[in-house]
């Protein structure tokens with residue numbers, strides 16, 4: 428029977444429930460258990476697809492095309508197994524499902540209420556993953572902080588669920604903060620005591636407390652927390668600030684979080700965790716033998732969470748190359764033909780980021796012109812690839828005012844245009860070209876050299892595409908379509924013949940980069956940048 432672990436958060440947000448969940452899952456997986464992680468988000472949007480990255484950070488896209496919370500990216504990067512729509516559920520989706528059932532007449536004669544109808548729907552979504560038969564353990568992370576109005580139905584559903592399946596089949600891990608008061612020179616346990624009291628008011632006794640802290644928690648403090656919060660002292664787990672999120676599984680191993688969990692769930696401790704390749708990755712990450720400076724040109728650069736997966740993909744690719752990747756964020760809005768050289772000089776590679784809308788678009792074009800003309804490695808992702816096509820059209824093919832119709836509907840040369848199937852779509856939510864699509868890579872191209880195979884699959888999130896009416900003109904001038912979707916002929920990868928590394932992808936390779944499988948496009952882009960730095 429599947430066992431269920433719930434992770435709640437107390438005291439404050441941003442304690443890192445996602446990283447703790449992913450780290451615990453990693454330890455259990457490395458002992459041979461089949462584990463998945465699910466996140467419940469208490470907001471009313473059906474999914475984060477329509478949210479501005481400034482509100483919510485990156486929107487992570489799964490294989491099956493769900494637009495989800497960025498924590499799912501951590502789950503995949505740590506576990507190297509794909510997630511799906513079932514791994515991210517919002518309050519909006521729960522209500523939508525219940526209201527649809529009400530309209531169908533499923534509750535005829537009954538008043539539809541938060542308890543039991545909304546909580547039943549939440550419990551159904553918890554069970555879906557467990558009942559798939561694919562997992563021994565399902566970890567469910569409850570977004571928000573205990574005590575928030577919005578997360579109440581989820582907390583109540585957890586209480587009911589635990590009561591239904593019995594204490595040894597589930598447990599609750601509460602993540603909390605132990606602040607250090609510099610003036611008093613002391614770590615304080617009171618916020619944790621209050622947070623656990625709040626959980627108790629809702630009928631939930633946590634089994635394990637993971638205590639986020641900037642200083643080590645000594646045995647006396649552990650005993651005090653245990654006494655006031657009714658947990659065993661070995662269930663008080665220290666989670667000290669780490670220099671990289673990839674250290675956290677090892678820190679949790681040292682605190683024996685995995686053993687405590689397995690004992691409480693009455694699961695065998697099986698083998699000792701096999702973390703050899705993880706440690707090897709950490710060794711490479713922490714002992715780089717070289718360094719490259721890569722510019723990330725985008726319009727959300729003030730908020731690094733907006734480019735979470737790209738940053739993590741650089742960490743994986745850097746470790747693979749035993750090289751420290753220093754990412755410099757360049758706000759595309761500030762780049763002009765006059766200052767581009769000044770702003771971009773000293774970089775060994777430039778990545779132009781995904782994005783939507785006009786703001787900062789022309790700055791991206793300037794960045795691309797500079798790296799194309801100066802043989803600096805270039806990597807364009809989604810909008811970044813589209814910008815490269817526009818830049819080439821304007822400055823090489825002489826198509827004055829060439830553009831994407833997203834930026835200028837009336838451009839004389841619509842080299843990037845809206846996909847046919849997108850034209851009739853009115854609703855904005857969940858209607859882009861989303862999720863995994865296959866792509867054929869042409870032999871003899873740089874892309875083929877990188878992937879080493881002709882059939883690949885990558886994840887998408889866009890409405891616009893390369894306009895095939897211009898394909899011949901581009902090919903003749905040296906911009907090649909090295910990857911094509913076999914089902915509809917959409918151009919998925921472009922590259923320049925006469926450039927050391929100039930590649931754009933209509934898809935998002937960053938979403939598939941994991942610790943175990945760094946993405947080859949990132950690995951090769953970093954290697955090309957390293958090569959450029961060496962030659963300089």
Ligand code: GLN
Nearest residue numbers: 781782809810889890891
């Ligand atoms: N705005 C572009 C489109 O919709 C690119 C989207 C993206 O970069 N994810 O096609």
